[in-house]
Amino acid sequence: MATQPIDDFCAKIKPSTKSAVGSASKETTAARKRIFEAAYPEAGKTDALRGIANAIKGQDLAANVRRAAESLERNGVKVLFAADAMEAKEQIAEIFKAEGVKNAVKVKSMTTEEIGLNSFLQSLGTDIVETDLGELIIQIEGEGPSHIVKPAMHRKRDDIAASFERHHVADSYDDNPQHITLNARKYLRKKFLAADAVITGANYVLAKEGAIALITNEGNARFSMAGAKIHIAIAGFEKVIPSAKELAVFLNLLARSATGQHSTVYTDFVSGPGSAKNSPQKMYFIFLDNGRSDILGSEFAEILKCMRCGACMNRCPVFRLISGHAYRATYPGPLGIVLSPLLAGERFCEYADLPKACTLCGACAEVCPAKIPLPDLVLKMRDLAKTKHCKVPNDINFAPFSFLATRPKLWRALVPLNRLANFLPLGAVKFGPLGRWLKTRTLPSFRGGLFRKWFKNG
Amino acid sequence: MDREKFLDRISGAQKRAGRKIPSAEFSEEDVVSKPAIVGTPLEAFKRNFKANRGTLFESIDDLIKFLRAQGYKRGVIDAKAGAELPELAEEFEMLKSFDRANPDEAQFGVSRASMGIAESGALVLKDCDTADRLTSIAPWMHIALLDKTDIVQTIPEALAKTLTDTPYAIYVCSPSKTADVEGILIEGVHGPGIQACLLI
């Protein structure tokens, strides 16, 4: 029997990683709660706002994407459509070729992580540098993000400092967090100013105005869009909202949910080539499908309302314990256990164990700013995995149970017999579900049928 | 992929799912944080900007004192700043344009804010009022010149005026910051470590 990879990951994870991820997640969850209470002391107002966000994200996407594309074009943006990851990467490579791009910088984007853009561009000989500090920390070590908002949350200062020295981001080892940041500042401003192109995602696409909104804290979007002459933005089509008016809802939800701030430091609005002296003179926008239209047509469409704040994973007891890399996919946590297997397409079964990494406690749904019913989706994912006959390690066959539980007479006859098990050396069981239970827990005495007997005689 | 095919996939999915489009109507009342807008827009802006760790000056003299205390010698003023501020040039070497080859030449940059948002304490910098974006992002300190009459009360009001006259705008709430190293808050990552506003 294959072992359970996520559960094994938990057993082997470094204690320092575990404590870093656990405490940071808990703190962010607490900060989220405090900031919403401060912003909306009125009973039910936060909840109502989450409901509005859910409704906005449920608008007619076909119409809004069309309108967004037309508006962007009217503003001088070249608009492209990519069916899948490979097409998007090829479109970007073609732009690089046509524009002669050799050096590019990137502003943190989960969509580009999803399509594996960096390694693709590097294989074509382009220098592409991540400019978000957390992303830079993991990029130079060839790692993927362990959290969608805090990609390097699993790393400690000493190993970041050593890595910076090894990869010449810093001249020497210095593990003071302030100095780590200053070293990155020095290193990256040269990259910003040398870049031919900047690649960004888009937190929101405003259909009416034909603009994107980019939300950052560090200012890397602003700096790269001052340094580079070409701007390429790529986003899943579900990022389109009707207009700037609706953005008010999200600007009030996103930062509070993500990091417990009232607002992020910078919100960039880009509707085309800039008019200031140092600004991109050309802008491309790529709408990405990559499995999204299939999801939209399925019973998992709600997951497309996700605004990538990370509140669900910060709140998730399982994520807090195992960290993002345990999920083996771009999107971890409650969001990821629904989205990642769906995005895997034909390789769905490879990720069919992910939805099992959930206690169904429902805490994620309480904090989701888009009110996505995550536990319900997780359960439907488990159903889908079963329907597709995916093999999941440690899975239990419930046919015998349902056989018994649908035969009341047999049930009544057998349940009292469990008392006989009190005389068996159950502790010796090392395998199967019972063995896994007893490895870390005791069982109380079996008292089958005694309640019914009492009721009957009482 | 061809645009129509791409859009067909989306509309096909929507049809297949057959979900009703919910009403997404809402009012300003539903989104605005009431505690954030207590007082006049100017009062709320000042309160929230300072709460974001922004550095607020109400007179050029206070600004000059601050710059002096920092030991700054050189600044850069954006060509579209809208005010000459001769007082600065008396004491500091004021560059008229930003040199890409030397991004740390100026210790502070001065540029014009097109708008202030009381609710979030944010400055709005628009390309239409900016000669060079680098002035506001590269130096360690940025000073935005904000006309008190350009302060709007709420985020919805600001959004209605953000993209009307410019291809690019940015809301700036505070110093550039990160918590990517062990969750410790550090100011001044790529952008300013000191974000200031001079009310005019």
Place this chain on the structure above:
Amino acid sequence: MFNPPQDRVIGKRVNFMATCLCDAIFDDAAKAAVEVLRHFGAEVVLPKDQTCCGQPAFNSGDFASARKVLKSAFRAFSENDWPIVVPSASCAAMLFHSSKIAFRNESESERAEVDAFASRVWEFCDYLKNCLGVEKIGGSFSARIAVHNSCHSRGTPTPEALRSLLLSIEGVELVEFEGYDDCCGFGGTFSVVMPNISSELGLAKVNAISAAAPDIITAPDTSCLLHQKGIADKNGIDYPVMHAAQIFRDALKNGGLL
């Protein structure tokens, strides 16, 4: 989150659904619940064909098995249309919330049957407070009590009902502990599918609660307590657990009311 349906069936004549865990292990919790229900004027019947709510199969993604078990439950409780009281927040949520997901692609008539059944289901504490209108348990029970919410009570009236009923008992003091609404890692079959994660979460919960030094740990569910107690025992931690119904019953007995 696991909100019960609006306009649930009310009444003083009720069916008791013991749950498979009480049927097999925790007979005293079920007994206590019945005694308390009767004390507050409910007429309780125990349909004999009841087995399980189907939750173990459902949570494992075996919806086909879960539907079979649920249908068996529908038959078992079809002799009347009275409320069904369940001394378990998770079984209650299975019956009024999750059952609808299990049957979402089935025929309209089956879905109607599920909805009708769902509207009869009450978690025990919720029923006492919000259907029978019990404000005060009475009697006395001198103890510092830690309440574990049971995650399936999230979004339901159960946590509030449980707390207020406990506080209505003379001598009860509720203790606070860190992460009071965090999951204990049980998660049904999760506990044996992901045993390392489950056990570690369980031990963290046991330690957090133990740090508050309560005399008793209670919950509206025997299953979470089974897991926590099992872990505490294995680690040599003294961890006295009682189902909420057992505390109510003992309080009434202590006060000479039962």
